[in-house]
Amino acid sequence: MSKVLVLNASYEPLNITSWRRAVVLMLKGKAEQVEHNGKMLYPDFPLPTVIRLRHYVRVPYKEIPLTRRNILHRDSHSCQYCGCTGDDLTLDHVLPRSRGGGDTWENIATACVRCNVKKGNRTPKEANMFLHHQPRRPYSSLHFEVAKHVKSGTHREWQKYVIGL
Structure with missing residues (x-):
């Protein structure tokens, strides 16, 4: 089956989980379905691709190492x-x-x-070269994992929930 993007109550991406764990969170009333791919798990129960937690979870900020x-x-x-x-x-x-x-x-x-x-030892403008994408700091460590799924085309619906993709 597929992976599911877990959003905080504020619609901030928190995690990527399995569809089974996402369904358990929904059945327990801890999360609600935001997006689905049209596949049905049971009649009238679509398989989620994005869920949102009902209560906000504080997550400590984690610096992504520059490597x-x-x-x-x-x-x-x-x-x-x-x-x-x-x-x-x-x-x-x-x-x-x-x-x-x-x-x-x-x-x-x-x-x-x-x-x-x-x-060489010039700026891109001086060398008459242009960057395809301006370099910037990734917003979270989850950014890399989500970007991989979005760019491969498996979960394009995730793109609107992640800043900078």
Whole structure:
């Protein structure tokens, strides 16, 4: 079957769970169905794809570490200048370190070796190169997992509940 996106009472994404766990939460009255895919579990009981908890749950903020793996994941393992994918991807500082650019989510983008060398020690504007997506900090660790499901096409209905997709 499929996975289900769990939203907090405030419609903030909390978790991805199994359809069985989602149905149990609904039957216990702890959650309500927000979206379904048209498949029926029982007559008059559609299989949920998005549920919302009835009571707000406080979740402590968890910082996502700035690592090569997370940056590649954020940028969908593709060059942000030309769009090519492959194993020879590098990390490019949008504002070069020699000009005061630091190691931040907003200043590092994935680039192929060719584009990184072409850009060199210049800004994208100076090199006449344009970023497909402006680099930014992911909103939550769940962002990566939800993005994978949305981009694969299995759960397009999740996109409206996640900021930045």
